[in-house]
Amino acid sequence: xxxxxxxxxxxxxxxxxxxxxxxxxxxxxxxxxxxxxxxxxxxxxxxxxxxxxxxxxxxxxxxxxxxxxxxxxxxxxxxxxxxxxxxxxxxxxxxxxxxxxxxxxxxxxxxxxxxxxxxxxxxxxxxxxxxxxxxxxxxxxxxxxxxxxxxxxxxxxxxxxxxxxxxxxxxxxxxxxxxxxxxxxxxxxxx
Amino acid sequence: xxxxxxxxxxxxxxxxxxxxxxxxxxxxxxxxxxxxxxxxxxxxxxxxxxxxxxxxxxxxxxxxxxxxxxxxxxxxxxxxxxxxxxxxxxxxxxxxxxxxxxxxxxxxxxxxxxxxxxxxxxxxxxxxxxxxxxxxxxxxxxxxxxxxxxxxxxxxxxxxxxxxxxxxxxxxxxxxxxxxxxxxxxxxxxxxxxxxxxxxxxxxxxxxxxxxxxxxxxxxxxxxxx
Numbered sequence: 001x002x003x004x005x006x007x008x009x010x011x012x013x014x015x016x017x018x019x020x021x022x023x024x025x026x027x028x029x030x031x032x033x034x035x036x037x038x039x040x041x042x043x044x045x046x047x048x049x050x051x052x053x054x055x056x057x058x059x060x061x062x063x064x065x066x067x068x069x070x071x072x073x074x075x076x077x078x079x080x081x082x083x084x085x086x087x088x089x090x091x092x093x094x095x096x097x098x099x100x101x102x103x104x105x106x107x108x109x110x111x112x113x114x115x116x117x118x119x120x121x122x123x124x125x126x127x128x129x130x131x132x133x134x135x136x137x138x139x140x141x142x143x144x145x146x147x148x149x150x151x152x153x154x155x156x157x158x159x160x161x162x163x164x165x166x167x168x169x170x171x172x173x174x175x176x177x178x179x180x181x182x183x184x185x186x187x188x189x190x191x
Numbered sequence: 192x193x194x195x196x197x198x199x200x201x202x203x204x205x206x207x208x209x210x211x212x213x214x215x216x217x218x219x220x221x222x223x224x225x226x227x228x229x230x231x232x233x234x235x236x237x238x239x240x241x242x243x244x245x246x247x248x249x250x251x252x253x254x255x256x257x258x259x260x261x262x263x264x265x266x267x268x269x270x271x272x273x274x275x276x277x278x279x280x281x282x283x284x285x286x287x288x289x290x291x292x293x294x295x296x297x298x299x300x301x302x303x304x305x306x307x308x309x310x311x312x313x314x315x316x317x318x319x320x321x322x323x324x325x326x327x328x329x330x331x332x333x334x335x336x337x338x339x340x341x342x343x344x345x346x347x348x349x350x351x352x353x354x355x356x357x358x359x360x361x362x363x364x365x366x367x368x369x370x371x372x373x374x375x376x377x378x379x380x381x382x383x384x385x386x387x388x389x390x391x392x393x394x395x396x397x398x399x400x401x402x403x404x405x406x407x408x409x410x411x412x413x414x415x416x417x
Binding site (some may be wrong): 104105106108109112113116141142145146149152153183184187 | 230231232265266267268270271273274275277278281297299308326327328329
């Protein structure tokens, strides 16, 4: 099931609307370089979307982008496995956009709320899968450390965390030097 | 090893406030009290502090009533501690009050509540701050260096008498057994932030605590009677 929004000329944020729980939203613009920041988690009814192009530029009221279509997909239209992967994609896409927009605190809150929720629900394999899929090159050092910090107390149970830790350490060492990386990350090594 | 007492400051302008720090006051009841100062997503300065049994408060930082000790963390460390504070504040947990300090205690979210793990009694204003920093960032104090002080037993007895009015008997009876234990005073938690590197020792924190208590007394116009 899909719903299609009517707006064609948009300035961020865009409102998409469906009469069912919305699990996934796609927006097609006149220029393929333009993308949306998908909302995180399950949403219902109305959704505001931050939009930007690959250079981080947003549309404005003075220079609105042309939307070809907006599709909202309902939960029942997505198979179970794909649903969970969709949840991961939505979550990480939003984290990337927040990071690339310099919205560090919003990004940390986004990561902490989601990962905390997953961990207290005991979804350890999902948490591990998220760590495996994080693109370290698309997140700031602070948001990467956020993933390490919020997963520290369950580090022994997350199979993908050691590899994630190594990737984060490698990136931060390249950016700040090995000594600074050690100072920042030694306490997050885990069990 | 360096002490920088300029890190304890009155916040005249919110822009001067660090991303995260330790707030220190002397309350109207004439006891010292500590909490965590942090910034929210709108860059407002907030205060998270454990006032007493099941009384975690999240409110705007009151710069008239509090001084701020700035540990001068790396910005990444500071943002991580602040994010933990925002998560805890959003869950608004009930935290049992206790008088001892267990360095292994950690705040752990469980659904819509937050449990204090590795610890079967609870926290107080000082140990709440220590637990959050130990979980989220550089630990503030080296509790292995801590000493018991005879003068703390009087304060402990006062708190347990108060706790008897607010907590179940099974809880206050456990807490009562700790009267006279080693105590990290609120001014010593703030005092730890004046040291580099961390964690700070008992000697460093005790000396800085005396200084901090004097400064906050001048700031709020009250002295501690404990």
